[in-house]
Amino acid sequence: MQGYLTIEQVGKSFDTATGPFTALSNVSLAIQKGEFVSIIGHSGCGKSTLLNIVAGLSGPSTGAVLLDGQVVDEPGPDRAVVFQNHSLLPWLTAYANVRLAVDKVFGKTKSATERDAWTRHNLALVQMSHALDKKPDELSGGMRQRVGIARALAMQPKILLLDEPFGALDALTRAHLQDSVMDIHRETKSTAIMITHDVDEAVLLSDRIVMMTNGPSATIGEICEVRLDRPRRRLEVSDTAEYARCRKQVLRFLYERHAHNKAA
Amino acid sequence: MTTILRDVERKPRLKPWLASLKLLEKMRNAAAVLLPPLITIGFLLLLWQLLCGHEGASLPPPSRVLKDTWGLIRDPFFDNGGTDVGLFWQILASLKRVGIGFSLAAVSGIALGVLIGQSTFAYRGLDPLFQVLRTVPPLAWLPISLAAFKDSGPSAIFVIFITAIWPIILNTAVGVRQIPEDYRNIARVLRLNGFEYFFKIVLPASVPYMFTGLRIGVGLSWLAIVAAEMLVGGVGIGFFIWDGWNSSLLSEIILALIYVGIIGFLLDRVIGFVGRLIAGRPI
Numbered sequence: 001m002q003g004y005l006t007i008e009q010v011g012k013s014f015d016t017a018t019g020p021f022t023a024l025s026n027v028s029l030a031i032q033k034g035e036f037v038s039i040i041g042h043s044g045c046g047k048s049t050l051l052n053i054v055a056g057l058s059g060p061s062t063g064a065v066l067l068d069g070q071v072v073d074e075p076g077p078d079r080a081v082v083f084q085n086h087s088l089l090p091w092l093t094a095y096a097n098v099r100l101a102v103d104k105v106f107g108k109t110k111s112a113t114e115r116d117a118w119t120r121h122n123l124a125l126v127q128m129s130h131a132l133d134k135k136p137d138e139l140s141g142g143m144r145q146r147v148g149i150a151r152a153l154a155m156q157p158k159i160l161l162l163d164e165p166f167g168a169l170d171a172l173t174r175a176h177l178q179d180s181v182m183d184i185h186r187e188t189k190s191t192a193i194m195i196t197h198d199v200d201e202a203v204l205l206s207d208r209i210v211m212m213t214n215g216p217s218a219t220i221g222e223i224c225e226v227r228l229d230r231p232r233r234r235l236e237v238s239d240t241a242e243y244a245r246c247r248k249q250v251l252r253f254l255y256e257r258h259a260h261n262k263a264a
Numbered sequence: 265m266t267t268i269l270r271d272v273e274r275k276p277r278l279k280p281w282l283a284s285l286k287l288l289e290k291m292r293n294a295a296a297v298l299l300p301p302l303i304t305i306g307f308l309l310l311l312w313q314l315l316c317g318h319e320g321a322s323l324p325p326p327s328r329v330l331k332d333t334w335g336l337i338r339d340p341f342f343d344n345g346g347t348d349v350g351l352f353w354q355i356l357a358s359l360k361r362v363g364i365g366f367s368l369a370a371v372s373g374i375a376l377g378v379l380i381g382q383s384t385f386a387y388r389g390l391d392p393l394f395q396v397l398r399t400v401p402p403l404a405w406l407p408i409s410l411a412a413f414k415d416s417g418p419s420a421i422f423v424i425f426i427t428a429i430w431p432i433i434l435n436t437a438v439g440v441r442q443i444p445e446d447y448r449n450i451a452r453v454l455r456l457n458g459f460e461y462f463f464k465i466v467l468p469a470s471v472p473y474m475f476t477g478l479r480i481g482v483g484l485s486w487l488a489i490v491a492a493e494m495l496v497g498g499v500g501i502g503f504f505i506w507d508g509w510n511s512s513l514l515s516e517i518i519l520a521l522i523y524v525g526i527i528g529f530l531l532d533r534v535i536g537f538v539g540r541l542i543a544g545r546p547i
Contacts, residue, residue, distance in 0.1 A: 057449055075452040087446035091468040091543060100464065104454045155454075 003030030004191060005054070005159055009063035012049050023049050025217040027063070029210060031159075036185055036192045038202040040250060041212030042258070047195045050212075051163050054193065055081050068158055077105045080152035084164045086144040088136040094147045095132040098123055098154050105155045122154040123147070125184055142173035149181070153188065162194040166201065175234065178205060186231060199254070203246045204234060211253045221258060224249045324515050332515035347499050347507065351520070355527060357499040361417075362485050362531075365424025369481060373429045374474055377436025378466065387437070398430035402488035406495060416496035420489070427488040428481035432474070439473025440466055468543070475539030482535050486528045 011025040023046040031037050039047045052058045054065055056075040065072040067079065080101075088097045099119045106115055123129055126146040136144050145165060152160055165181075166174040182205060185192060196202050202209045206226050213221040226246050228237055237243050309326050316325040324332065340352035380387040380394075405426050409419040447469060451461045493502025501520055508516040 055453065057452060075449070076455055077453060079453070081449070081453055083446055083449070085446065087444070087450055089447065089450070089465070089468070091471070101454055104456065104460075 004033040005031040006066040010060045011062035022217045038206040039210045045212040046218040077155040078158045080155040080157035081161045082152045082165045086148040098151045122150040126150045160192040329515040333519040354504045358501045365421040369425045369428035373432025377433045381437040381440025402427040420492045423492045424485040428485040431480035432477040435477030439470030443469045471543040479535045
């Protein structure tokens with residue numbers, strides 16, 4: 001199976017004090033261009049490990065990841081990551097945080113004026129034009145995450161990797177940001193992988209939901225196709241039969257077939 | 265019509281009243297901050313006066329100190345040649361020594377700190393050495409440096425240098441080591457090269473730690489300069505105090521102590537201010 005992004009038989013084991021620990025084994029997945037895929041599973045199932053391998057931040061023990069025909073073996077701006085805790089540099093303003101990425105990626109291909117405009121454009125996409133000169137400390141959690149998303153988008157990545165991007169946010173802010181991400185996904189036609197543990201979030205945003213079994217040796221358990229038309233409006237969509245079907249399928253998987261360890 | 269007119273009339277009358285109310289509140293806030301220290305200082309001066317005010321007391325009371333040193337306070341700029349110069353020149357001479365010694369310590373301390381923060385090999389090799397050397401009291405270095413430099417000037421500066429450098433090295437190293445994994449990941453995703461990584465991530469991320477080290481360092485060097493100058497002599501606030509002791513001018517010593525305290529406090533604040541300016545955030 002070939003895709004724009006191909007994850008081929010990927011496994012990952014770590015050496016621990018008590019011997020080798022296999023976090024992932026035999027993960028294979030093909031993602032088409034423009035697709036929005038969520039990876040859902042209980043904590044400790046290796047979703048973040050998988051995302052780090054796609055990002056190139058850590059290498060797979062077995063198998064390989066191919067993006068647009070090229071093997072992923074190191075991190076790069078073509079696979080921009082939105083980290084869970086935004087990881088903006090606290091000594092730089094919102095603008096400067098995005099500009100750093102823009103300068104690095106387009107330093108040779110765009111003029112300074114173009115890079116300035118591109119930085120502003122991406123901050124406008126996430127509705128942060130009003131806070132260009134604010135430092136991360138002066139921004140709310142949701143705004144920081146918006147800037148983090150702008151920084152990732154500004155790299156014009158082939159694929160956007162979102163590592164529980166809304167995990168640390170309150171429910172209202174989370175809903176706003178989910179809407180923004182859907183709008184941006186539609187406008188930029190970006191390909192994206194999102195790690196989440198929120199079932200509604202996965203159904204609302206994704207074209208496909210990849211469900212991971214519990215570790216050790218976690219792998220893909222089921223894949224649910226979400227056949228809902230875009231643009232999706234949260235209130236209208238949530239009443240449809242398709243939404244209910246997807247939600248039920250994911251919940252069944254998570255809480256009946258792969259319930260988390262009884263101890264947890 | 266009439267209501268509008270009345271409003272226009274009323275406004276100018278209302279404003280000065282409001283303004284004076286605000287002024288009153290500002291004065292009250294200022295008083296709330298200034299009064300407590302003034303009261304404690306006044307109380308301590310009174311206590312001191314009561315304890316030392318009688319005939320035959322071993323230390324002069326504040327009134328005596330003020331009377332004896334009024335000449336020094338009023339004219340800090342006189343210059344009668346030799347070591348007989350005003351307090352401004354004495355303090356300036358000490359500040360110069362601290363300035364040179366501390367600057368050298370800052371540059372080499374930050375460089376060494378970044379080195380042992382970045383490289384595990386350097387950390388393992390140097391850290392034990394630093395941990396032992398930093399406990400050596402500043403003045404214990406003086407005989408060695410006198411022997412090495414054969415001159416009192418550079419020796420005093422060396423003592424400042426060796427006193428200030430340890431906290432700068434150790435704090436900088438901690439600052440470099442604590443850089444969050446996320447920042448490293450950002451650097452890797454953006455493919456920053458070593459040079460960019462150092463100037464765009466490592467330096468700004470560890471600036472608050474560096475300045476903690478620099479603040480401790482400048483405090484320690486100001487502590488050490490007084491002791492070092494007592495031994496090496498020449499113009500300087502340390503020798504001024506020692507000279508005062510030899511001439512039984514206790515009032516002058518007390519005045520010098522007050523000046524030393526105030527300058528030390530200001531040095532700390534200046535470094536803190538520069539740190540905030542450079543880091544662009546509170547440190």
